Amino acid sequence: MFDPRGPAAADIAVLGWILIGVCLVVYAAVLGGLAWSLTRRRRETDDSPQTARRITTVITSLVVLTTVILIAFVAVSASAGRGLTSPTGPGALTVDVVGYQWWWDFRYRDVTPSDVVSSPNELHIPVGVPVVLNVQSRDVIHSFWVPNLHGKRDLIPGIVTHTWIQADVPGVYRGQCAEFCGHQHSKMAFTVVAESRDEFLEWIARQRMPASDPSDEAARRGRGVFLSTTCATCHTVRGTDAGSHVGPELTHVGSRRTIAAGTLPNTRDSFLRWVRNAQAIKPGSRMPSHQHLSTADLEAVVRYLRSLR
């Protein structure tokens, strides 16, 4: 949180430094006072009424000082908080954030329904502009959090709430669910890719396209396996007959940086392990293991999935 890459996180980091700095000074003063009290030379006059009065005065002043510090804390915290709930400028883009056990769906709205883009576990944003997020959950409570960009916002079933993020520096940032949501709460991460406006537009244009037809024999075989086994009962690949929304959409899965909600990097080996034995990598996840698939089928499916770019 002290490595901010956007205005909201930067404001919070400054506030954090102020709060922690003042608290450390107070802590040092209290411990210093304690050490002095324990080690000082005792005097005859310690039990006199004058001393008692002086002690009362000192304690009263310290309490007043404490109160002043706390009022100042409330003031700086309220002033830092003003800009954090809604963006400073008009939102350039609105994305629906939907939480599932245990993955994220980022849906880019569009007036044309067929142009709505779903980008599971990978949120692309243009740098330098605020992006408004409508957050909601389809099952239990999750919490959306990208430490480099902003604080948390809970996803509460039955309620749609709003937050926003803005990255000022291009880069790839990690986000993670921050509210305990069951078995695989630990492995419910996502990636935020902040890129220039042009790169972003190019990316979203590519995402709007349906899946291209496989170019080689192995991938074609993989598509056959994908459509004829359990894969298609949960996943969507636009441009094919697979259209279920139980699991994340895979139309462009090959273009993503990670798979299994930030659990594994996008490599051939990861795909093989994940499809074959998802339950060993992410026990309890909704993705079944597919140990019954022949090696040839498995490799073909993975080749197909990796070709979906």
Added chain:
Amino acid sequence: MATATTISAEQETRIQAELERSWAVPRGVIGWLSVVDHRSIGRRYLVTAFVFFVLAGVLAALMRIQLAFPENTFLGPDLYNQIFTIHGTAMMFLFAVPVMDAMAIYLIPLMVGARNLAFPRLNTFSYFVYLFGGVMLFVTLLLNTAPDVGWFSYVPLAGPDYSPGKRADFWAQLITFTEVATLAVAVEIVATVFKMRAPGMSLNRIPLFVWAMLVMALMVIFAMPAVVTSSTFLLLDRLVGTHFYNPAEGGDALLFQHLFWFFGHPEVYIIFVPALGMVSAIITTFTGRPVVGYTAMVLALVATGFVGFSLWVHHMFATGLPQLGLTYFTAASMIIAIPSGVQIFCWIASLWRGRPRFHTPLLFVLGFIAIFVLGGLSGVTLASVPFNLQVHDTYYVVAHFHYVLLGGAVFPLIGGIYYWFPKITGRLMSDALGKVNFWVLFVGFNTTFFPMHFLGFQGMPRRVYTYPATMGWGTLNLISTGGAVLLVLGGALFLYNAVRAYFSGPPAGDDPWGGDSLEWTIPSPPPVYNFLHIPVVEGRHAAWDRSADPPVVTGIRSDCREVLVTDVMDAEPDNKVEFPSPTIWPFACAVVTSLFFIGSIFTPWAVPIAAVPLAVTLIGWFWPKEHA
């Protein structure tokens, strides 16, 4: 009214023999189950709470082993989630609150000059309900059906749709068990402090320890019903298909959080306020001076009790509640630092003015100040909404609440055990070993929990069973686990010291420390009737302010369990009542109650079915006795 008469030695012997007969503790198995005296029940509460502390501590050690390395496979998610749930639930409901109750049950009658706690049979009942509930929770862990949705059990995760099976129900019923027990003890404490103080102990002479326990008990009475409501609604949603928390049917998932935290935040103070009382008692004795600012201390305790109810929303800053409302809770959460500050300043002033004697209890109190102040300050930072949104549900919070709960409550508690152990057992724990014990725990504590602040800053969320190696959280986690080894060692040293002293410690005598309150004026361990004569309190520090030939109350019957009832303000004698004798009925009632609670996890029919035997045991319990 005050006539100077002396009691002859002959009368003294007769009274003592009669008191021993009337207040005798029954023997045998039936006797053991029927005991109603506060010392026996207090000791049982204490031992039971420490057994649960050790068990929950072992679970914490298992979690630290799992987290020592990234992507460790020592525990899987299923077991880890059960373990962290049981760790939190047991520490809060089976250790922290009951252990403070234990100290109150044992010490309050001794400190206010009474022969027993008010409602003694209720006390027995509460102990067995607590015991059965705790055993139930740990048995579920052995059966692999332990709750796995966190000690906070948020819905809808804990609701019928996302937690099939009975795991979450066991959590909900454990809450019922412990709440019934805790509420019973709270009522006893309030009644004892208000109506059973020895004459002379007006409100402004009540020991700070007793004030703290009184504030705790009143907080329990106002806070606990909220959590019982939340867990009962949850049970109803799960068992009979109500929709309190189901948004699809007009329920509200956030309602659970409001109810839970309306209890959950005061809960922290319910644990912490009694510890403040122990700190005051220990500082008074080991500086040989009254604590600076008695009135300010009492007001601070009472203020904490009130303001503690205005903070609950700071657990919910990320839920999207309106910003203006949140500011109120920021301010309230900051304000609570003021009474805590007042007390810290007064204690430091007391240490400044007094002549500190550095025995083990005082060391633990000094350790408490060093740890608690840091935890309190990190708590102040958490009150700030923007900062909170970043560190909420991270290891920063884990560090914070272990600083305030372990440092703020367990350190004074262990100091308190070192301090009152000789009164309870008649034997002294080793002071040399105690000092080693302190340093091992102090270093172990800080090594375990200090690095967690930085893990929070680096973005490590709570309640994760593992984390990727690429995040770079491994080193700090490993250091933390190393500290946990020291903590386990420190805990073992403490238990060893206590057990050794119990069997072979040197005799303590009535007053090994020069204590200021009434319990140090009677033998160690106290006789069954506590006070041969009910004392007349002559000052705020009843033991120090006692005259050479102290006045006592006469005219209380010694041939039956008669006790004196006094008025709330000035403890003027008001009335005399006869206290109930030992009986098996509270135990029987606790057994039936427990079967009823556990049965209602499985079927709503448990309610009507249990009503009949419950009525029978209650009739037995309240059957009028012929007066002697």
